[in-house]
Amino acid sequence: MVENLLISSLIAGWLTFLLAAYAVFARTGSKIGRGFPAAGLVLVIALLTYYIVARSAELGHFPAFCWRDLLVIFAWSFTVILVVTFFRRGRPVIMAGGLVPPVILLTLAVLATPREVVPESFFFKADLGLHVIVSFLGYAALWLAFLSGGFYFVLERGLKSKKVDHYLRILPPLDDLDRLFYRASGVGFILLTLCIFSGAHFLRRLTGQWWSWDPKVVLTSITWLIYAVILHQRAVIGWRGRRAMLLSLLGVLLIVMTFVGVNVLFPGHGSSLLGR
Amino acid sequence: MNQLYMLGLSHDDVPVKIRERLGLDADQVNRLLHTLKVKSGVEEVCILSTCNRFECYYSTVEPKAARRQLNQILADISGLSEKKLDGAVRLRRGEWAAAHLFRVSAGCDSMVVGEPQILGQVKDAYGLADRQGTLGPVLRTLFEHSFRSGKRARSETPIGEKPVSVSYVAVEFGRRIFGELHQAKILVIGAGETALETVGCLKREGVRNILVANRTASRAQSLAKKIDGKPLSFAQLPQVLQQVDIVISSTAAKEPVLSRTMLAEAAEGRKGRALFLVDIAVPRDIEASAGELSGIFLYNIDDLKAQAEQNKRERQAAIQAAGQILHGELEAFKRWVAERQVAPTIVRLRQKLLALGEQEMVDFFGTSDNAAEQAKRKEYTRRLVERLLHEPSVALKKLGSERGGLLEVDAVRRLFKLEE
CATH class of the missing domain: 1.20.120.660 (IL-4 antagonist (De novo design) like domain)
Structure with a gap:
């Protein structure tokens, strides 16, 4: 079925x-x-x-x-x-x-x-389930933020060139895109924070340590830092458009590397630690 | 279809000095409809009168007499001689008249292609004629098809999509930036005509928060009163620029009113929030390089005009796409007319066969007192006639819409002696 x-x-x-x-x-x-x-x-x-x-x-x-x-x-x-x-x-x-x-x-x-790949105990199953859901929802929100940031960039350029062609009409208004970018980044950031906490908790159960130099942990932490910068700059000096979009692109690339790259390099599943 | 006519004039071929003589209001149209119905011998009539066109759609079996009468009546109303009027008006017949109405409803024949008012005006014309009782089946169906074609042309092609006036282009740019504009805060600097028009457009979008700045306090106050805004002095501009969303500037100043430095400071204070500047003044009120600043969207009169021209070209291009829709609707209307022409033949044929069948029943089985038996025989005859006539009816309807088909329909009438 x-x-x-x-x-x-x-x-x-x-x-x-x-x-x-x-x-x-x-x-x-x-x-x-x-x-x-x-x-x-x-x-x-x-x-x-x-x-x-x-x-x-x-x-x-x-x-x-x-x-x-x-x-x-x-x-x-x-x-x-x-x-x-x-x-x-x-x-x-x-x-x-x-x-x-x-x-x-x-x-x-x-x-x-x-x-x-069967984990060792029930606790790991429960912990990993929560960790997976939180991180995936966070990644999805950050993808949406990147998408709206990209659209914002394109529309802003079109408006600056003073022409509203057909392809620009399919996009939502600039303000709506900005709001979506900000909210999706915010939600994604919170979920990414929860992902890091749940991951650290999971790691501690597994190895007795809160931190590991596992590529996935390192890359996720860098991604978290990038979104912290984006949100901070947006709140303090109103970063919009190109800079925000480029940083968001970097964030999304890191997510892709975290999820696809690391998992392909270290075959296993959710965390490469379980494969070892 | 051949009984349908359109007599009229429009901006295409008649100057305004003639058009304005036939620019009738609703009361005058009502009176004219009544007069035409009574005096000119038309069976159905509907009048479309706008500032760009006067068109009289009518259906008659005596076209020459109707036109003569119509010319006389219109000459009386307009004060033009019959000869002059005859030279100005254009007569369209049958499917040409129908096709013209469809083009008009879709905005293809308007001065500003795709303008939205015309469909409403056609509907109003229909409403007036309906209330006066001057509509019949032909004009009713024709106008209903025209409403549909107008609506479809607008929703399925870009004919009415993009604004073509400078004021509306400015509003459209504003919408692309802010979405809904009703919450936008507007600053108006100066009192140019286009600026006030743009403010009018924005107010129609629901904008209520309007600030008015002028060099002299008294002018700011009088303008604020005029457009329902709040007056302020030029000295307050740097502060206000941090709060407003849209600035419309059209002063007669020789030097820029808003400098790049002033706007750079405002942009900093706005923390990236977009500021939409519309500079309609010549010479320009806003330093052009301010448009390079992040979050500042600056448009001058030439930018708006260029976009308006581009939109006009796109609307013109959409006429072809709309033409296909109009053609489809015209074909549907022609089918209806054709079916309507052969309908009496089919009805009479059916009646004749039913009468024959019922007579044969009586002759063959004799009369019956039993009501159930009578009903049964009647139903049997009806079903037999229905089955017999199904294919001939479809063929007759098809013949009605074919060229020369009516001659064959006439042959059927003579063959079965349906005239009697």
């Missing part, structure tokens, strides 16, 4: 993405522009939630111990963050951009071979 759920959510995810992309490029009314992608997104979340619940029931614990499940949980986190954003003040372009990572992750999840 979980296989079918995964395939269904992949199809629903791609269809929602294509609908949102169509709404961006074709001038459409409210139904195709907002209604259908929103309904598609809710369906994807429902299917992914069902998958996670079904997998938990099947394994008897939170399913964060193999690549496939991790990818699904990651995709689920993106859709949850996106749905909150889209229902508040959604634009098809945010929906389409926000759906890029989850559809890629779901495609990879379908291609990935399930391989479970």
Whole structure:
């Protein structure tokens, strides 16, 4: 059944993405522009939630111990963050951009071979589950911040050049993008902080130490520092546009390195420590 | 379709000195509708009168007499000679009249292509004629199709999407920066005409918080009163620039009113919040290099005009796309007219066959006193006729919309002696 759920959510995810992309490029009314992608997104979340619940029931614990499940949980986190954003003040372009990572992750999840790494005790399972959820939601929020920062940069340049072409009309207003960037960075930062705390707690249970020079721990800490700088500068001197976007890009690249690079270099799962 | 006509004039081929003579208000249109219905022998009539066009759509079986009467009545109203009026107006017939109305409703024929008011004006014209009782099935269906085509052209093509006046272009830029403008705080410096127009547009967007600055306090006060704003002096500008979102400047000053230094200080105090500056003055009021500052979006009159021209070109380009929609609606209207023309033939054919069938029933089975048996026989005849006539009915409707098809429909009428 979980296989079918995964395939269904992949199809629903791609269809929602294509609908949102169509709404961006074709001038459409409210139904195709907002209604259908929103309904598609809710369906994807429902299917992914069902998958996670079904997998938990099947394994008897939170399913964060193999690549496939991790990818699904990651995709689920993106859709949850996106749905909150889209229902508040959604634009098809945010929906389409926000759906890029989850559809890629779901495609990879379908291609990935399930391989479970069983942790040593129940406590580790519970700790790791919380750590995974918090970090993935944080990463998703930071992706959204990067997306809105990038759009802000593009729109700002367009407005400075004094032309509002068709491609600029598909973007939300500058102020909305700025607000989204600030809020998503804030939420992402808080979640990243929780991720570091839960990770440190998990590490202590495993090794008796709060800190390790594990590449993942180091990279996450640098990412945290970068977002701390972004938020500080935004609050104190009102950083917007290019500088904020470039730092945010660096943050996202570090996240990609943390999640993909380190896990590929140190095969295992959620934390490379478990693989050792 | 051949009974449908449009007699009228528009900005395309008639100068304003003639158009203005037929610029009628609602009361005058009401009176004219009544007169036309009574005197000119038209069966249905509807009048569209705006500042750019006067068009009379009517349906008649006596076109020559109707036109003569119409010319006389319009000449009386306009004070023009019949000859002069005859040279100014244009007559369109059948599908040309219908296609013209569709173009008008979609804004393709407007002076400013895609302007949104025209569809409302066509609807108003329809409403007036409806209340006067001068509409019939042809004009009702024609106008309903025109509303649909106008609406579709606007929603499915970019014909009315982008603003083409300088004031609205400024508002559009403001929307791209702030989204909803009703909470925006505005500063107006000077009192140029375009600046006041822009303020008017912003007020229509819900803007309420307006500050007015002028070199002389009395002028600031009188202008503030005029646009429902709050007066302030030039000395307060540096402070105010940190608080407002939009600045509209149009003074007659020879030197810049807002310097780069002043705006750089304001930008610093604003902590990156966007400031939208609209400089409509010539010579310019705001130092051009201020536009390079982060968070400052500066537009002068040429920038706004260039965007307005670009938007106009895009609207012109959209006419072609709108044409496809209008063509589709015109075809639908033509189908309706064709079906309407053959409908009496189909009805009569059905009646004749039903009567024949019922007569044959009586002749063959004899009369019956049993009500249930009678109903059964009637129902059997009806179903037989329906089945027999289904395909011929579809074929007749199709013939109605084909060139020369009505001759074949006429042959059917003669074949079955339906005239009798």
